[in-house]
Amino acid sequence: MKKIAGKINGWDTAYKKNPQQFTEPEKICALTDVLFPKYGVHRILDxxxxxxxxLVYFGKAGYQVFGTDLSGWGLQAANKWASQENIPSRLALADMQSIPFAEDSFDAIISFKVIQHNLEVDIQATFREIERVLRKDGLLVMDLLRYDPDFERFKKSTMVEPHTFVPRSGLEKGMPHHAFTKAEVFELLHTWNIKFFNTQPDKKHYTIVAQR
Ligand SMILES: C[S@@+](CC[C@H](N)C(=O)[O-])C[C@H]1O[C@@H](n2cnc3c(N)ncnc32)[C@H](O)[C@@H]1O
Structure with missing residues (x-):
């Protein structure tokens, strides 16, 4: 179990073993292909x-892409892949609670299967950072883990605070997973304009597009 900046991140070891953990873009990209040009998106933070x-998907489409992650091995893999595709990589090793960019830096922020890896206090801090670096009217495209009391995986985890589970084994052992209710998502985004919200077919995640 590796700790980075005081946090356990099993993904770091996973990327070290196999740098190509994820290869296909999320399905929501079919919608962002339409929304991003419509909302004047040029600079995207992943x-x-x-x-x-x-980064590769949107870089190939001509967007300026920036990425942050807590895993050095993940960033190394991203840098290599982007270089192979001739996409300028602007990457930073950073915890999502402290995004190393200035106010209003981005037209869109995307984040898939990431924000859930937080205790509640850190979710609030992450959203403050997102609101700081995303320009007014910018778009946030993300998925969030969906709360389901019958979800088998939670039963093999320890609940450390309401709806926050820490797996006792496997790649994500020791990493918090906050599972959101729909009401919680809407409360979290109450100052945002939610443009798209759905439950993914596997029922494990929500996909959300919101405008600041
Ligand atoms: C399931 S992977 C998803 C990676 C990528 N978003 C994708 O869709 O291909 C979760 C990612 O969250 C990163 N992560 C976990 N905790 C983090 C934190 N506190 N700050 C930034 N990144 C974090 C991990 O290093 C890992 O790359």
Missing amino acids: LGCGNGRH
Whole structure:
């Protein structure tokens, strides 16, 4: 179990063993292909970019792409893949609670299967950072773990605070997983304009597009 900046991140070891953990873009990209040009998106931050599948996807489409992640091995993989595709990589090793960019830096922030890796207090801090670096009217495209009391995986985890589970084994052992209710998502985004919200077919995640 490796600790980075005081946090356990099993993904770091995973990227070290296999740098191409994720290769295909999320399905929501079919919608962002339409929304991003409509909302004047040029600069995109991938918060928790991992090995860079979305940096490559949006970089190839001509967007300026930036990525942050807590895993050095993930960033190394992302950097290599982006270089192979001739996409300028602007990457930073950073915890999502402290995004190393200035106010209003981005037209869009994307974040897939990342923000859930937080205790509640850190979720609040992450959203404050997102609101700081995303310009007014910018878009946030993300997925969040969906709370389901019957979800088998939670039963093999320890609940450390309401709806926050820490797996006792496996790749994500020791990493917090906050599972959101729909009401919680809408409360969290009450100052945002939610443009798209759905439960993914596997029922494990929500996909959300919101405008600041
Ligand atoms: C399931 S992977 C998803 C990676 C990428 N978003 C994708 O869709 O391919 C979760 C990612 O979150 C990153 N992560 C976990 N905790 C983090 C934190 N506190 N700050 C930034 N990134 C974090 C991990 O290093 C890992 O790359």
